[in-house]
Amino acid sequence: MVALSVNLAGVKLKNPVVPASGTFGFGREFSELYDLNVLGAISVKGITREPRIGNPLPRIAETPSGMLNAVGLENRGIDAVLSEELPWLRAHFDGPIIANVGGFSPEEYASNCERLAASAAVSILEVNISCPNVHCGGRNFGSSPESATAITKAVRGVTGKPVFMKLSPNVADIAEVARACEGEGADGLCLINTLVGMRIDIARRKPVLANVTGGLSGPAILPVALRMVWAAYEAVKIPIIGCGGVASAEDAIEMMMAGATAVEVGAANLIDPMASRRIAESLPALCERLGIADIAGIVGAAHDFQRTK
Template sequence: MDMSVDFAGLKLKNPILTASGTFGFGLEFKRFGDLESLGGIVVKGLSLKPREGNPMPRIAETPCGMLNAIGIQNPGVEAFIKDKLPKLPWKTLPVLVNLYATGAAEFGELAAVLSAEEGVAALEVNVSCPNVKEGGIAFGQDPSQITKVAEAVKKNAGNKPVIIKLSPNVTNIATCARAAEDGGADGISLINTLSGMAVDIERRVPRLTNVIGGLSGPAVKPVALRCVFQAVNAVKIPVIGLGGIASAEDAAEFLLVGATAVQIGTANFLSPDMAFRIAEELPKVLERVNAKSLDEFRGSLKLPK
């Protein structure tokens, strides 16, 4: 079965990508599988300047998932361009870069730096980070801010496709998806993590120094599926689905509700070869459920009359 995908002009050999923040810069996972067997990789979030991230502890295990409050620790965009990107097989594997910033202008500046890099295939914009200039409100919870960020990145992205990564911590995900489309986004990805917390009753303290973190893993999959389904039906641009995918069957569920591609996230921590295995097993799953082709299966969910 032909598993190739065209996502907003981005040619993927299959619909399996890795999710930002769960696959490092890709190089860390080379010993667990062939990077070029994937549809693409999304490197961890990058900012203009290096960030140390939040203090420890910043990860806590939860039933069917995990909480993280890493704080976008990264070496900065210039270090990535100099030290990481040249070591990646970007000529044969699409490398997508996730952007972190604290204002629309800063997002635009970061996009301008990356737009000049041949090895960067597309830009994924994290609109779930704190908008310091707007009183700490997350960009992703304000449709008008989503549109402004999308416009700023698109204006500076050159020929790179712009993908807006949406937060599930909103009242209406369809409104947010349309806001990204209105800003000129070429595609959207969702979901980012759900807000959550965990506490230690023995010590009477939060399990995360940051107190609140992002919940991911199998526990969020039903929320992610719902959000992807609603987003697909709200916009004309393609959608990447993620959230709790830990098997080829999980990936197929997101394709069934209309996602063009999927990202594997927290499951990479459980089994570092997970993304490679899902890419290998997905064609077999589609054949098992009598899919004539990937295009025929995508979005073919039969709804009650």
């Protein structure tokens, strides 16, 4: 019997598989296909103070081994999330709910985090300072250690619940941003968000996406995510949720060996709605094959090669 549970800053997950924010809504569509309780936790669609329709269409484009999205944080706004979406999910899922929190200013982040943390349904706050598709005066808050520090500081004081900062890969030095968040008291990190990219329609001679650029996700970014989780793991002591291109149980184990305590499954949910369940259910047999008795024991295991060689 393989032990699959992991612990994220005091929150116990029965397994490390978590659908990633923005690829799973609030679970409604997936609950028609399978019992959500097979999942370790659920990271819900990003939440802002005001309802948002997002960016103009088209806002999806295909890429080699992945996709671009420029959705732009479409969501119903925090009031509807608190009054309708979270109660619905709580009634259909017993495990930890991770509230993914967006914002356009340190004040909005703080207020959104405070209100969401006050909900008994929410176990962890995942603070998205890395959406590439909304623009706050031309930057996103995860793009520099200074702005990441400012948001972490703003949200840290408003709740005792674990705060995980979701980091952008579109930075020069991910370790520096990771350390900045840890230094301000973040309980954990989630990385990576999508990589900025674009495509051009050669017949129309213009960008495919109305937003011009979008965020790249899917198997194409798995190696980038692994490298960044690896670097963050070396830089900080707080737990890391690894995210980016995971499509199989093997990918999830790889992410954990790079340093992730839990693993988010993103774009895979969109092309195979059973992906998160399939990965969670494949883990025990894979662990047995690999001689893993307790999955929590492999977090960062690949870093040991430097000490043993």
